[in-house]
Amino acid sequence: MDFDLSEEQRLLKDSIEGLLTDSYDFEQRKKYAQEKGGWSKAIWGKLAEQGLLGLPFSEEDGGFGGGPVETMIVMEALGRALVLEPYIATVVLGGGFLRHGGSAAQKEKYIPSIIDGSKTLAFAQLETDSRYDLADVTTTAKKKGDGWVIDGEKFVVLNGASADTLIVTARTKGNRTDHTGIGPFLVPADAKGVSIKGYPTQDSQQAADITFSGVEVGADAAIGDPENALPLIERVVDEARIAMCAEAVGAMDESLKTTVEYLKTRKQFGVAIGTFQTLQHRAADMFVFLEQARSMAMLAAMAANLADSERSKTVAAAKVQVGKSSKFVGQQSIQLHGGIGMTMEAKIGHYFKRLTMIENTFGDTDYHLRRVSEQGGLI
Known part of the structure; x- marks a missing residue:
């Protein structure tokens, strides 16, 4: 290939x-x-x-x-x-x-x-107890004339405080975890009844908690079928997972580069610590984990347009490897930098924070490992 x-x-x-x-x-x-x-x-x-x-x-x-x-x-x-x-x-x-x-x-x-x-957008999906389940939706969208009335709360909405338009998952019928009766709706961020509380996240990104109280939108606010849009939501979220796998590869690549440069310049006992064989072995291990993640990120990108079941399984497998690699590369980067790696002034810690946030967004390593297992493995 x-x-x-x-x-x-x-x-x-x-x-x-x-x-x-x-x-x-x-x-x-x-x-x-x-x-x-x-x-x-x-x-x-x-x-x-x-x-x-x-x-x-x-x-x-x-x-x-x-x-x-x-x-x-x-x-x-x-x-x-x-x-x-x-x-x-x-x-x-x-x-x-x-x-x-x-x-x-x-x-x-x-x-x-x-x-x-x-204009910028934001995807409002996460709820208090939903964890990584895209079908766990309690926010409601009820018919009113030709339009809809949306009520509920969403949390950790990326770019939620700056977005001009929110895409909100809401339940139009059924019970809390039913796979039917869910639709995404376009909601103006300044619509009456929308309350937004923004804050910085651990990786210096921005997110918001958003409350919807009797928010009225028109019939044209629904994206696709408002009663059977879970496959659409899953596809878009899988594409976001693929994108974040690639982002993590870039962050790991720069983390390794920065760490190797540090090993070459930091001196101990009168010599660069990069001459110590045990530290060379750690850097080599970091490279192996990075390349494993890169390969899986490429595989996930190529699987983006496959049938839902194959795409889902492949993306989950990629998220597992990228999550494992991110943790290893991030931790080793901090360890090899020593105390300076824990300071806000050193950029290496910021890479580890971003990698950690990526690993926990739209499903952590354990969650996706279960998904792969439940689908019979990647091969």
């Missing part, structure tokens, strides 16, 4: 890496985190100018028709730079719902604003 990038994909890789090299070092990232919303509008504009926000959308919708591999290339670069901007929340999750389930009118209304960078 050919894993080499095409000429267009190499140009994409060079483009995004060039932009981030010039605009996104660790000191600049600290400044961006202090801006309103916790990320840089200027950088978001640059991503739009390079066409990266329109990458996965079809040419008919004004995009560039990129696929999962192109998204993987972008996400790996974003992970390497520890980018704060809401690419997953807006382009991967929000854009995914519109691409796979949106009506022509919804696409026309929202996609151009995503592509030009003028």
Whole structure:
């Protein structure tokens, strides 16, 4: 199987890496985190100018028709730079719902604003006791005339405090964990009855807890079939998992690079600690775990368009390996840096925080290991 990038994909890789090299070092990232919303509008504009926000959308919708591999290339670069901007929340999750389930009118209304960078989205799914179960939904959407009334609470909504539009999973019928009777709804963030409490997360990203109290939306707010949209939700979330696997590979790659550079410069007993064989062995082990994660991230990207059962199983397996690799590479990076690795001033700890958050988003390693087991294993 050919894993080499095409000429267009190499140009994409060079483009995004060039932009981030010039605009996104660790000191600049600290400044961006202090801006309103916790990320840089200027950088978001640059991503739009390079066409990266329109990458996965079809040419008919004004995009560039990129696929999962192109998204993987972008996400790996974003992970390497520890980018704060809401690419997953807006382009991967929000854009995914519109691409796979949106009506022509919804696409026309929202996609151009995503592509030009003028609007961002957020996916409101997690509830108090739902954990990683996408079918565990107590937020309700009840019919009122031709529209809907939404009531409920969502937690840890990525980009929830800055988003212009929220995509909210709500139950239209049935009991709490039924696999039918669930639909995603487009809700303006400034709609009457929406209450948003934003806060920073451990990895310097931004999230929000959101309450919906009698929020009225029109009939055109429902994406796809509001009574049978769980397969759509699962597909979009799987695409987000694939994207985060690629982001984790980028973060691990940079963590290993930073650690090896530190081993070459940090001296003990008059010599660089990188000359100690036991530390060389640790760095070699980190490389092995990184390459295992990279291979599984590639496999997941190639499985994005498979049938639901095969895609689900493959993505779960990738999340398992990426989770294991992230933990090992992150922990070893901190250990090999010593005390400096625990400080806020050293960037290596920020990579470990981001890797930890990725491992726990949309299902941790144990959760996905159970999923793979229940489906009879990957092979």
